[in-house]
Amino acid sequence: MAIYHLSMQIISRSKGQSAVAAAAYRSGEKLHDERTDEQKFYSRHVQPETMILTPKNAPEWMKDRNRLWNEIEQVEKRKDSQLARELNIALPIELNHDQQKELIQSFAQNEFVQKGMIADIAIHRDDTNNPHAHIMLTMRDLDQNGFGKKNRDWNADFANAKENNRGYVKNSEGCLSIREQWANYANQALEQAQSKERITHLSHENRGLEVLPTIHLGHVAHDMEKKGKQSERGQINRERQKYNQAVIDLQAYRRQKEAHVKKMKEKEKQFSFSTDIEKTYIQKAASLLNQKVISLDDILKRQEELRKMSDRHVPIERHFHVQQQQFLNVSNYYDRVRDLNREIKQNEEKVEELKGSLNPFKL
Template sequence: MASYHFHLTQVKRSRGQSVIAQAAYRAGEKLYSTYYGESSDFTRKRGVVMAEICLPDHAPREYADRETLWNALEWAESGRKAQLAHSFDITLMNEFSMEENIEMARAFVQEELVSRGMIADFAIHDPVRPKGAEPNPHIHILVPIRPLKEDGTWGIKEKKISVMDEQGNPVLDKNGKQAYRAVSTTGWSSKEMLIYLRKNWENRCNEKFKEKGLSVRVDARSFKERGIDRIPMIHEGPHVRAMEAKGIRTALGNLNRLISQFNQIAMEITVLKSWISEKIYELKRQMYYVQKPTLAGYLQRYYDERNRVARTYQYRSQKAMNTNLKQLAETIAFLSDENIDTPEELEQRIQELSSRGHDLQYDLDEADSLIQEMKKLIKAWDDYETFRPVYEEYKNKFFGKEKFKKGMQKN
C-alpha cells in the first residue's frame, strides 16, 4: 500500500546541529568541519543507495564537493542560532523500482529546487529492515537557506521593509520610529512553497502510478483537509507496517497502535538517552584507541570491568556478575535487532526517534482534542435523556404548568 510522507525541518545551530554532520550522515561519508574543527564519519552506514549534489548554473563548480559546499555555508552564517539548511525527508514508493524512484527524485530536485536557484544535496536510503517489515526507501535533501547571488557569492536571507497602515501611512513602533518587518528574499521558506512542493510530489507519484497502470494513489492533504472524520495516522515506520500486514485495520486499533507506538518510542528515547549519557562518553574515552570499535565491543569491555569490581565484593559478588551478564545480553540483543553497530548509528537513531516522537505527540494532541469533543457530546446526550421525561410531563400539562415549574426549580 502506497504511503505518502513529505516532511520538512531546518538544520539549526540553536539545536546544536552541524550541517556538515547532517550531510555526512545522509551521504554515508566522512566530512571534516573547519568551523568546528571535527570530523563526522558515517562511512560504515548501511543502506545509502546514492548521494549527489545538484548545482544551479551560477553556483561555483567547487561546490560540487560536499565538504567544500557545507563548510562554505557554515562560515557564511555568523549567528549563534543561525538556520543553516532545509532538510526534506520524503518517502519513495515501493510500487516503483529503485531505478524509477531515483529518476523521479532527480527530476523533482532539478525541476522544483535547482531551477529556483537552490543547491540541493540529496541522497536515497534503503535501510536494512527487521524481518517481515516492508521496505522503507526514502530521500533526504539538504538545501541551504541562504541563497547564492548571480556572482556565486552568498546573498541575504531576509530584507526589511517599512510597515504601512491601510491608508499607506508609515506605522511607528513603541519608540516612535518607523516600524519594519523582515521578508524572505527568496520565498523558499514560506508555507505556500511547502504546500506547493508537497502537492507537486503527490502529482509526480500519481502520474507514475497511472503510467504503470496501477490504481493506487497518494494524497498530500491531511484527513481534516479532505473532510474525513478520522484521527490521522502518522507516517508508518517498518514496525507499524509489519503490524498492518497482519490485517489490524479497525479505527480503534489505529488509535491504540498510535498510543502504543508513542509510548514505545518515548520509552526507547528515555532509555537510550540515559544509556548514552552514562555509558557512551566513558566508553569512547576509555576505548578510543581500539581500531574501528563496535558498540558490542564497548559493552563487553565495560561489563568486564564491572565484573572485575564485582569480584572484590565481600557479599553477593556472583549475583552482581549475573546481573551484569543479563544486562549485557539484553543490550546486545536490542542493538542487533535495531541494526545498530556504532556509537554514531546509535546517536542518529536517537535523533530519528526524537523526530518521530514529536510527530506522534502532535497526532496524540489532535486525538485528545477529538476525544474531549466526543465527551462533551456524550454528556449533552446524557443530560437530554435525564431531563426529557420531566420536559414531556411539563409539556403535557394543561393546568398548573407554573406550579409544576416552580416545584421542579425547588428540587
Template sequence: MAIYHLSTKIISRSKGKSSIASSAYRSGEKLYNKRDGLIHDYTKRKDVIYKEIFKPINAPNWVLDREQLWNEVEQIEKSKNSQLAREIDIALPIELNEKERIELLRKYIIDNFSSKGMVADVVIHDKKDGNPHSHIMLTMRPFEENGEWGAKAKKEYILDKNGNKTYSKNGNAKSRKIETTNWNKKETLEHWREQWAIYANKALEKANRKERIDHRSYEDRGIDKLATRHEGPTVRAMEKKGIKTEIGDINRKIQEENKKIDIIENQIKLYEEMKELENERTKDNGARNRNIETEEGVNELTKGIGGLGDRDRLEVRKRTEELKKITRDKREQDRAAREELRKYNERIERRKMDLERQSNKEQEPNRRVKRNVRKIEKGLEL
C-alpha cells in the same frame, strides 16, 4: 500499500547541529568540517543506493562538491543560531522499482527546488526492509546572478504617508525584515507537499499501478480517523526485534480506534444501502400497479378476438398467456422482494440500536484517546 510521508525540519546551529555532519551521515561519506576541525566518517553505511547534488543555474560549480558546499554554508552563516539547511524527508513508493523512484525524485527536486534557487543535496536510503526513503538537504540562502551568496532577508524602513522614515521614542528609524525568498512560508511547504503527491501519483499511474497517495490529512478529507505517526527506520528496526517504542504504542492504539470507526462506518453504509432498496421498492410498487393495468388490458383484448381466423386467435391467446405469466411472475417477485426487504429493515433497525448503545458507551473514552494522542503527538514534534 503506497503511503504518504513528507516532513521538514531545520538544521540549526543553536541546536548543536552541523550541516557537514548531517550531510556526511546521510550520504555515507567522510567529510571534514573546517569550522571545528572535526572529521565525520560514515563510509560504513550500506543503505545509500543513490546520491546527487542539484544546483540552480546561477550557482557556481563548486556547490557540486559536497564537502565544499556545506563548508561554504558553515562559513557564510556567522550567527550562533544560524539556520544552516532545511531537510525534507520523503517516503518513496514501494510499488515502484529503484529506477522509477530515482526518476520520480529527480523530476520533483528539479521542478520544486533547484529551479527555484536552492541547492539540493539528495540521497536515497533503502535497507530492503520495505521503507525506501529520501533525505533532501536544501540551502537556505539564495545565490545572486554573479554566483555569490545572496541575503536571506533585507531591511525595509517603515515610512509615513509622505514617504519619510518613521522613528521610535529612542530616535531609531523604524524598520522591518523582509525575506528575499518565500521558502519559509507555510504556503510554500503546503505546495511542496501537494506537489509530491501529484508527482508520485503520476509515476504510479505511468507504472500501471492502481495505488495513490494523498497529501491531505484525514480531517481535511472529511475522514473521521486518526493519522498514525511516521515510524522511520530506527523505530521499525526496534519494533521488528520485539522492542516496544513510544511511537509504536501510539500507532497501535490509533489503529485500534480506527478499526472501531471502520466497523461503525460499514454499518452506516449498509443501513444506507437498505434505504436505497426501500426506495427501489417504492418504485416497484408503481410498476406493479402498471402490471395490473396491463393484465386488465390483456383481458379486454381477448374479448375482441372472436372475429379473427383460427390461426390468429391461437397466436393472440398464446401471446396473452405469456403476458399473464410475466405479470404473475413479476407480482411474485415483488412479494418476495418486499418480504426480504422487511427482514433486512428489521435487522438494520436492530443493529442501528445496538450501534447507538455501543457508540454512547465508547464516545467518551474515544474522546479521551484522541485528546491523549494529540498531546503525545505535540510532545514528539521537533
C-alpha cells in the same frame, strides 16, 4: 501501497545542529567539520544513493559535499544561524530504483534548483518497505564569491509546511504548496509506471475520513520495532489502528443500514393501497364487521354470498396474499434496521471508549 509522507525542517545552530554533520549522516560519507575540527561519520548497512544538483551559474566545487557544507558553515556567523532547509520524503514502493531516483531528481530540479538553490539528495533504502529521500537545500543566493544573501522569497514555497514553520512566511498568493506539488509529481510517475496507486497531500480530516492517520516512525523507532521492541511511536500507531478498525466497522454498519432502509422504502411503495378498487373492498369488509345484531339466517345468507363472491374474486385473494407477504418482507427489513441501529450504537460506544483511552498529547 503508496503512502504520502513529506516533512520539512530547518537545520539550525540554535538547535545544536551542524550542516556538515547533517550531510554526513544523510549521505553516509565521512566529512570533516572545519568549524569544530571534527570528523563526522555515521555507519550504514546500506549505502545511500546520493547526488548534488546545482544551478547553471554554480561553480564546479559546489558539487563537492565536504566543501559545500563547510562553506555554508563559514558564511553563517550567528550562533543561531539557519544553515539549511531539509525535506524528508517517502518514495512510492511501486516504482523501481531508477524510477524513484528519476522522480526525486525531477522534483528537486524543477522546484528548487531552477530557482537558485543547491539540492543535496540522499536516497535511503535500508528498509525495502520504507524507501525515502532526504533533500538538503541551501538558503542563500549564489554570487561571484560563492554564497550571497539569504533569499527570503524562497520561504513562500514552504509556507504550508506541516511541521515547524519558524522561518517561513505565512502564505504565498497563487503558489501551490510543496506538499501538494510532491503529490502531483509522484502521481504522474505512478501513472507512467502503469500503477493504479495514488497519493494525496490532504489530511484525513480534509478528505472527510473519520479514521486517524498513523504517524511516521522514523529510523530509531523503526529499528526498534524491527527488532521486536515496542517504541512509543509504534504504540501510537497500534492504538490508532485499533481505533480505526472500530470506526471502519461502524461505517460498514451504517452502509448496511442505509441499504436496508432504501429497500424498505421501495417495498412500502409496492403495497400501498392507492387504487380505488382496493379502497372499495376495504370499505365493504369494514361494513360487514359493523352489524349490531347477527342471526343464524344472516350468517348462512352471508356465507352463501361470500361463497359466490369468492368464486368471482379469487384473483383478488391472491393479490391480498401477495400484499401480506410484502408486509412480512418489510417487517423483516424493519427488524434488520433495528438490529443495525443497536450494533451501530454499540460500535459508537466502543469508538468513544477507545477515543477516551487515546493520549491527547499523542494525538
